[in-house]
Each structure stands twice: as structure tokens, then as C-alpha cells.
Amino acid sequence: GRIERRRGEHHRLAAAWNLRDLREEIQNLLVNAPPALAPDAARAVARLGNPRLIESLASRGATLQLRVATTAALFEFDPAIAAPLTAKIFHEKLSPSEIEILMAEVALRDGGSKHLAGALAGMKIPGETALHATRLLDVSGKKHPGLTAALAKAGELKPLPPDLNPQDRDALLARISDGNPGRGRAVYERAALACMVCHRIGSEGGIIGPDLSSIGASAPPDYLLESLLSPSEKIKEGYRMSVITFKNGNVVSGAINRETRDALVLRSAFGRETRIPRKDIASRETSPVSMMPGGLVAGLREDELVDLLAYLSSLGRTTKD
Incomplete structure (x- = not known):
């Protein structure tokens, strides 16, 4: 505290x-x-x-x-x-x-x-x-x-490649209608994925990334899949990462959480805050890289990814959609 x-x-x-x-x-x-x-x-x-x-x-x-x-x-x-x-x-x-x-x-x-x-x-x-x-x-x-x-x-990681060929991508998207949104929600809420650190759904979650409460009503499944596999290709305006270079050459990155005359507070993609005195800053730039890590879904099985997409696609949709 x-x-x-x-x-x-x-x-x-x-x-x-x-x-x-x-x-x-x-x-x-x-x-x-x-x-x-x-x-x-x-x-x-x-x-x-x-x-x-x-x-x-x-x-x-x-x-x-x-x-x-x-x-x-x-x-x-x-x-x-x-x-x-x-x-x-x-x-x-x-x-x-x-x-x-x-x-x-x-x-x-x-x-x-x-x-x-x-x-x-x-x-x-x-x-x-x-x-x-x-x-x-x-x-x-x-x-x-x-x-x-x-x-x-x-770690014997076998990441899901971001450049899925069109056939594999279409096959995965075709399975979303059979996915389980309830299981997908459990995947979304895993601490290891840290989705809730950055994104808000309803009244729960963070504010570093876009609000996902109605993402299913505004974004098609192929857009959601692309955002998960290659997040830097789909960065919403206003949610770009700042990169701070110190005068000693060290570099940190994150979202500017708040600023004062003497310092700024940077929040990492996983919620960690760092106070940076302005006198120590050599440069401040906006990065073309998303704060959402590229390997976010690398540890998921394909069925878990399908369930996650089914959950996200359901958000904000009515039963008539």
C-alpha cells in the first residue's frame, strides 16, 4: 500500500x-x-x-x-x-x-x-x-x-506460428462456432496470460489495453485471431507503447500512467509501475510494437485457442446475433 x-x-x-x-x-x-x-x-x-x-x-x-x-x-x-x-x-x-x-x-x-x-x-x-x-x-x-x-x-516451447498458412487459418476459424465460450473465459482469466491486467470486460480488469466488453459485436473472428497471433499488426489508436531511454543507455517500455513536472510513471504490460525522474531521461518515443506480447497464445493448445476466440466473439453479442 x-x-x-x-x-x-x-x-x-x-x-x-x-x-x-x-x-x-x-x-x-x-x-x-x-x-x-x-x-x-x-x-x-x-x-x-x-x-x-x-x-x-x-x-x-x-x-x-x-x-x-x-x-x-x-x-x-x-x-x-x-x-x-x-x-x-x-x-x-x-x-x-x-x-x-x-x-x-x-x-x-x-x-x-x-x-x-x-x-x-x-x-x-x-x-x-x-x-x-x-x-x-x-x-x-x-x-x-x-x-x-x-x-x-x-522451456521446450512450441509456439503457434503467427504466419499460419491460409488453409490452417481458415480451418481454425471454422471451428469457432463449435468452441466453448465458458471454457474460453477460463482461458482468458488465467493469471499466466495476464489478459485481465490490461483489458476490461464489464467492471473487471485493467485499462492499459482496449475495453473488450463488446469486442465480439464489433470485430469479426479473423480480426480477433490476427490480434492474438500478431498484436503489433492490430494496435488500436491511443494504446501504443512508449519507450524511454535513460541517459545511461538503459531502456524501459510501457504505458505512461501519469506524469508530473519532475517525473513520469510507466506501467508495464503486466501491471508493474516504474517511477522515472525526468532528469534521467534521454529520449521518449512511441513504439510500433504492441504492449500485448507476440507470444501470448504460444502456450495454448489449438482447442484452447478456439475456445478463447469463441468467448471473445460472444462478448457484446445478443442471442439474435
């Missing part, structure tokens, strides 16, 4: 001002920090001169939350050390938010993507983890072909 956000800001300021007398207090808090606060506390401890403690906790921390936070913080100081620890954590059952904490640092830091691709060589990780990590790369504002390929191999 608001208190946790303020405490996180205090930790960032303590690190920025090099207030070493607060180091012990922050170190003690780090071990018992709530999830929202742990990443900031870990970075503050490392910046205040104790990266070795962070490395030790990343390797042997008592909780998964602590290992995720400290491993993410390590990318700022040594991606070569952080990458193998990330690959090891990827073997565990991670929530989408834990994957996002790690991948935000991988995509942001110089060498992070390359080192993690190397660390994943020859390894096997859960398909859901590989898929979510790949989606995050898709909307990071940069290309990561090496890491994308490494994640696909480690």
Missing part, C-alpha cells in the same frame, strides 16, 4: 545519498521485507556497500521471495553472477510477479540478456516460466533474440 511505497522510496533515497548509517536497519528489514518492498531493500543494501551480502542471500536465502529480490538486485552490479542464480531460480515454481522482478533487471542491464542465455544452455525449466519470461522480453523495448531462443529451448 501507500506505506510500503513510501518505505521503498526511503530505501532508494538512502542508497542515493549513501547513508551508510541506515545500512544495518535496511539489511535487517530486507530479510523480513514484504514482497513489494524486498527488491528496493535489496538494491539499497548493495548500493550502500554490501553486494557480497546480497550475493550470499541470493544463493542461500531462506525464502524464495528473498532469493528473487536479491538476485534481481545483483544484475545492477554483476550480471555474470546474477544470471546463473536466475537460471537456478527458474527451476522453482514462480509467480508471474516474481518472474517480472527478475526479467525487468535482465532486460534493463547491459549484458543481462546475454549472460542469462548462456546460463540457460543445456537446462530445462518449467514451460510457464519460459513463456512468461519470453512475453516480458517481447514488450521490453529491445530485441533479445539469443535469450528468446534459449528460453524456448529450456
